[in-house]
Amino acid sequence: MLKKIKIKYINLPIQVRASFWFLICTFTQKAVNVITTPIFTRLLSTSEYGEYNVYTSWLGIFTVFISLNLSQGVFMRGLLKYKNHKDEFASSMQFLTLILVLSSILIYLPLSHVINNMTNLNTTRTILMVLTIWLTSIFGFWAAEQRVDYQYKKLVPITLIVTITGQLFGIILIKNFEDKVTGRILGTLIIDALFYMWLFVIDIKKGKTFINIEYWRYALSFNIPLIPHYLSQVILNSSDRIMIERMVGTSAAGIYGLAYSISQVMTMFNTALAQTEEPWLYRKIQDNNIEAIKPVAYISFIFIAIVNLLLILLAPEIISVFAPKAYYDAVWIIPPIAMSVFFSFSYYFFAVFEYYYERTKPIAIASCIGAGVNIILNFVLIPVFGYYAAGYTTLLCFIIYATFHYYFMRKICFSELNGKEPFSLKVYLSIAFIFIVLGFLIQFTYNLRWIRYLFLVVFFAVSFLKRKTILLIINKLKNIKKGE
Template identity: 50%
Template sequence: MNKAIEKYRLLPVQVRASLWFLVCSFLQKGISMITTPIFTRIMSPEDFGEFGVFNSWYGIIAIIVALGLTGGVHTQGLVKYENEGPIFTSSLQGLSLTLVAFWFAIYLLFKDFWNSLFSLSSEQMISMFILIWITAVFGFWANEQRVHYSYQSLVVVTLISSVIKPAVEIIFVMSAADKATARIIGWVICDIVMFGWVFFAHLFKGKIYFSKKFWTYALAFNIPLVPHYLSQTVLNSADRIMIQRMVGDGEAGIYNLAYSVSLIMTLFNVALTQTLNPWMYQKIKEKRITSLAPVAYTTLIIVAVVNLLLIVMAPEAVAIFAPKEYYDAIWVIPPVAMSVYFMYSYDLFAKFAFYYEKTGIIMMASIIGAILNVALNYIFIGKFGYMAAGYTTLVCFIIYAVAHYTFMRKVCRDCCEEKYPYSTSIILKITIPFLVAGFILMATYNYIYIRYGIVILTFIVAFVFRKKIIEIVKGIINIRKRN
């Protein structure tokens, strides 16, 4: 134990910070998932669906209102204007509040129209504007902590919030008739109490609200990226909104549960991405892109296996997370879980466009994916019901990944001396069996013995050939070290 502690202390602060940010992310999402079975039992499918639709609209409207200022523009600005960091953050806090106030005034002028358009009440819309502002407030502070590797305070604040927020929301939901709105209000109150002080602390430290220099810089940087951010959000959120409009709140609630359970596995995506990002960008910078392949193939296999495990356990997971009214969610989990694999794979491909600042093709891929998602949802939800949305999501993410792979090859042809990091045939040899296995496992949902028989047989085969598997893994690790 002492040796482990000593090794930890000898780690660079950047590594320790990355480790704790990752642990914090796991615990935060873990606590959120642990409370899901509570909310599905104290909220009807209709209430749960209404809350899910609110979240979907919130994700879309927040980008339009706040322009994603807490994203790359703030982090990059903190590095670029290192000596003016407090002033930069203070001015962006001012810009964020000004944008929210402007759009809130627009909302108040045409309140009935907006309420009808989004199918949300005035209380929910007002809460949304407050959440957009307070989330940005916290985002600016969190970015500062990450840039300066001040992980202790960020981890403590995030974990306290992660515990308190669901507890307050549960109390509000249990004591109210309008349970969706009660949960939203509980969320708002917690965020204001936990993070409201940050806004005033930044203004006090930076002593500036408006800066022409920094406001112009931030708007010029982020406004062109709004279509990309918006398209990504639509790709992830449009299905729940369209199910509510075309089918009903109850079906939206069942779908929202399936989507939430499936996205548990994005934790692995985030963990792998955060771990590999610096290394991958360094290899791209050095033009040693062929060394990316072994690591990329290994992580794709890991993501595939993890999502297949979720597909295997989908019926039991739904039984744990929700009462029998939500049981049909099991048929939505497989396609959405398979979509998680393509969410990870497209990021491996998009690294090249981001590194060489080819933002135009990134935006093009995002817009194509979003438009296709809305169109396919409109056609197939109307024809086959809400479960079709899971399959349209899978199809859209497959096309999204293929588009990024195609654009990656173009970038490599233009910028990497026509060297390509990945083999198309190997990626297909991983992807196609993964898709086939996912649909086969889904077909066994009504035959529990066959389903778990397949799982046991797979583990037996893996055990028998464990030495060979270990040799392959070690070989890949050695390849990565040599490169």
């Protein structure tokens, strides 16, 4: 039996094997972060946990400004564009990012007092943040090279070792540092430095190219116009914690941050499905076979809705496992944030048409509107309703975000596909409406445990009775992975 499985695995195309291991790697990373969360919430007070969440929020924002996200989409495109000079392109991007990082430190030092007042971070944490941005960019470049060449045997073990040891070392430093938050930051940073610095050296030695104006012009001209989009996405996901910390306090930011982290675990399903379906969607658009997208879209929307409803159902138990009683109020924030994950996933199906036809302007517009509305609503509602309001503003803004992307998708379908649409708006809205209604109904049962448990019994009973249908759906998604 095992021998047959091994032979079947060996006979799989390298692309399928690589995709499988990249997916396993992503899930394991998320799993390690989830498993260690209960440890960190017990080692850190709600206030300290809030400080760390605010730090990670600023980390996301400053990453866009300092690194210009050069290790993301543009680098992958560049590796394909300059496929005969990949090593030279990679080393030049590594050196350009190093220059950006050093320049940011030189700009920061004379302005440290002003910037520290703006971020509520001290100089030590800010310098550690900049170094973290550089090290993660190094890994981002190297990881993209491995993905292009399907070198999963190198990428997967390094990723998992760094993830696990970084978490463990963070725990050790928290226990031995008076400043526990800085210990948490430094624990991850030291492990990143030990593993990623040599990746930087390898890329530089292979490419032997420091400055190449053609490569730099290409990367900067592509990514700089997308900065509003990248920044808006970060703000949409991070501004809540920063604003809560400023308006309510670090303890509230910690409680909200825990709820957000738990809810965002479900994005692993978003990532998994997106990585599976995105190449397939591109092929269907290319072949003008838009009708084939419809059943897959409906299955995907329903699947994401169900896993998030399950999270909402189990939220009180999950919170009790993940954190002590001081964090329990996080349970009331999980439902709206979990619902926002559904609309975040919808974005993938809408935006794929924008990316395929290279309509980057609508992408930036939708992102900026979503982020702008999020900041305004938080500014108005948090002082009135407290930090709970941030969960509902997040949900509303992701609905707006998805709506604009759907609108732009329809315009593209009208102009490029003779009005063909990948799915019915009526069906999508029906799924979304039922999902939201059920999500809020479940939330109302948090103080009525027996009703919530009845919901769970019904859920598992229906799953058992419909197991054949569920298996057919899983097989359908497997066939997508094979390109059928």
